[in-house]
Amino acid sequence: MTTRFSFPSILSRFAGWIGAASLLLLASPAFAEQRAGNIWGLAPCVTVHGEKIDSLFMIIFWLTATVFVLTQGTYIYFLIAYRKRPGHKAFYSHGSNMLEVIWTTAPTIVFLALAIYGNRLWEEIHRPAPSNSLVIDVSSYQFGWEMRYPGVSGQLSPIDVRKISDDNHWGTDPANPLTAQDVVTTELVVPVGRPVHLLLHARDVIHSFYVPEFRLYQDCVPGRTIGWVWFQATRTGNFQIACNQLCGTGHYNMKAPIRVVTEEEFQKWLKPRQDKNAAPASSSSAPVAALTHP
């Protein structure tokens, strides 16, 4: 007996496509070499907020997955059970009003609950940063990142975004003694377990501060201080900021390393840099003054 659409015949018909897809699947790890994370699922999560976002994500995923399997399963079952067969006569069914009410009300309640829960989570994440946060200024430009930490005084030099330019990366006042104390770096080093408050800036065009492991994605807009981003890392590790807003020809390479370290390691890293900037600030106050008050 020959059937036109037997499984082997379908297989041979699509052999070329199946072969190509298998090759692509085998070769895909080579494309993914640049990424440290898992390309098949979510990147590991290392922030308190991120864990909450993931929990909402998983609730929605399992909810929709369950509904998908149930509805598609029922659909396939009905297709097979009520297929056209000799001796089986089709009959008209108007449906069930009760069922209609149930499957309209149930999703409405679920969607409302998700919206309320999601909104609460959004508010929680966008709550002002705790007062004990470490404040770090982040400057994005074509094509890189710069970080500014408070100097020995524990305070960042005040800025005016209107003064941000290629010559004045932060928009600080050179006459302010705090300016010389600021610690400027090209890597983001943060202590684990402590809230970190970021002030995001852009010097030229819109960039985006994106760290998948932090579940953080926020645009940096020229002329603005984006001051609502804060996070608290849950474990140490090495990560990367990647610009996630197509910002020009060098966009693909616009990245900076992130190191989440212990509080002791953090102090060991920051202290010498603060001390280095503290010394010339007091001794060179004369030239600074001379510069600003000729």
Ligand SMILES: [Cu+2]
């Ligand atoms: Cu960019």
